[in-house]
Amino acid sequence: MAFDSAQQRKIFGQFATGVTVASTRVGDESWGMTANAVTSLSLDPPLVLLAVVRGTQSHTWFCEGRCFALSILAADQEALSNRFAGKGPKDFSGLSTTTAVTGAPILSEALAWVDCQLESVLPGGDHDILVGRIVAGDSRDGEPLLYYGGKYRRVAPLDLNP
Ligand SMILES: Cc1cc2nc3c(=O)[nH]c(=O)nc-3n(C[C@H](O)[C@H](O)[C@H](O)COP(=O)(O)O)c2cc1C
Structure with a gap:
């Protein structure tokens, strides 16, 4: 019997993630999509995955x-x-963006970014797993946006002296 999808959502709602805007370009046109099914997959070679x-x-x-x-x-x-x-x-109209190697738009104010060439597309049930080879990237200091329990959250410092 298939595992209950509502239960699966509830379980993984307890798994806090960051939030990204995944983007691409086709010719002169660009596209973006909010995504948190994102993982750093391999260091050598440098790969990330994005489930769509x-x-x-x-x-x-x-x-x-x-x-x-x-x-x-x-x-x-x-x-x-x-x-x-x-x-x-x-689209990205009105937003400040840059590009690196592939031409996919990168949000200028992002905390960190990677630019990837699509290496492979693997089946993953109702999603496909897009494996990207990182060809450029950078980061800056700051606090990330989190997604947890179906809501946006922020990092709270641990109180080390309660
Ligand atoms: C926090 C958050 C994370 C999301 N993560 C993903 C994801 O990893 N993969 C995905 O396919 N959709 C994800 N979505 C949903 C897509 O952003 C949304 O369905 C998409 O923009 C719809 O575009 P389309 O139907 O026009 O392609 C997420 C949405 C939110 C709010």
């Missing part, structure tokens, strides 16, 4: 673009996460 729901517009864009960038959001960038989480066209 099959059958979505985002899936088509990432596979056609053959590249993706991940902009890791800072604590004050919740609005950017919401902007790229809706269905349908999601």
